[in-house]
Amino acid sequence: MTNNENQYTIYIRSTKESIPVNKKEFDAYYHDINIYRIRQQRHGRCVCPASKRLTCDMDCLTCPFHRMGDMRSLDYTETDDEGNETAWVDEIPDDSPLLEDIIIEASEMKALYARLTELMPEAIKIGEMRLEGLSEDAIGERIGIGRKTYAYRLKKVKAVLEKEFPDIF
Known part of the structure; x- marks a missing residue:
């Protein structure tokens, strides 16, 4: 240097x-x-x-x-x-949800679940299998209907639920 x-x-x-x-x-x-x-x-x-x-x-x-x-x-x-x-x-604002909001949301979810099982009982099983990572073809084989059939049914059920529960969808 x-x-x-x-x-x-x-x-x-x-x-x-x-x-x-x-x-x-x-x-x-x-x-x-x-x-x-x-x-x-x-x-x-x-x-x-x-x-x-x-x-x-x-x-x-x-x-x-x-x-x-x-x-x-x-x-x-x-x-x-x-x-x-x-x-x-x-x-400091309290961002936690109010108890009555939690109760209302829980009752809405129960009503949604009941309506879903009424319209398509196998929908819950399909959702669980999707969470497990199964492909649509594998899910179709397990529930005993074709992939396109259950996909069509899910689409129809979703349309009905969107009309009945617009706040959730």
Whole structure:
């Protein structure tokens, strides 16, 4: 390396040593670190001064310049103008379905199942065999009718069920 190339160093904070490198190695090493550091600074989690930016190794938890920033605990509380205190955890929407929706859906599925077995009793067996990975010809042989026959019947049953249960299909 020439003297011009030796002016680049990479500082290893854990061992407190500087390693001389060329420009290409320097840029490659600090590329991801700079992107990460800038992102952390935008969120207020890094207050590293410009004079110390080359000591960054993306190990924020051990860095003396690490701050909480905009990442707060769910137990963090805020007080509004009226003095009401609310925790962030209280404002998380509950995405779980309501019990009455589950009951309605279960009753619809029972009605669908009953109607399906009424229209074509072998449809459930066909579905189970499809889940096992059997081909349409093998399924036809097992239930004792031709592949085209049961495919035609399934198509007709599906059309009837689509009319009777439009929310499911």
